[in-house]
Amino acid sequence: MTQLRTGRRRYYDIFSHCYDAFIRLHSRQNEDDTRDFLVDAAHLGGKCIPRILDVCCGTGSVILTFKERCPDALAVGYDFSHGMLSRAQEKNRGDTVFVEGDAAALPFAEDTFDVVTCSHALYELKGETRQTALREMKRVVRPDGYVLVMEHEVPRHPVVRFLFHVRMASMGAKDAREFVRGGLDPFRRIFPSVSLSHSRTGKSKLVSCRK
């Protein structure tokens, strides 16, 4: 793992102690709306799919919610931060599996999962790592499956938009900002079929990809 990624991993190990509280504060009542929107999409019209992988799962909000709805599914959460995965494991009431590793090298065979999700994380990965991670998601999803990526939308409110750009700048800037603004291009370079929708609040966008 590069030095940059090691630093980021340590950052999340520390952040993990207050991550859920921070997200609650930041999102207020909209948190469930956003997460549920992704889980609804992974639910494929109310049907429980058998195998789901959540890449960059953090403290497990998406994968654990999915598992509550579909207790019989094989649910795997994947992240490179030991701290984030420890918090996820503490909340794990079922048999969700958590695996530690880099999104750019998924330790799963090709065509393993029916759905691969990734929420609010891809924008943090730098150029080539992000494209490699997307290629990896494509590799491990089944030919008839979906890769569902949820990302921040650029906020409309000027003050919130300013704070958003400050955060982007703190993340290594241009690259992350271009990705968030870049719409579907980074996805279209990898997947032949890509579509876009938004959560009810409009704060997050969902990119659905098929291989």
Ligand SMILES: C[S@@+](CC[C@H](N)C(=O)[O-])C[C@H]1O[C@@H](n2cnc3c(N)ncnc32)[C@H](O)[C@@H]1O
């Ligand atoms: C902003 S958090 C999002 C967590 C979660 N998906 C959510 O929606 O709450 C970003 C997560 O991506 C993980 N992450 C960042 N870069 C990664 C990489 N290269 N490989 C694996 N995980 C990574 C971090 O450890 C962190 O848990």
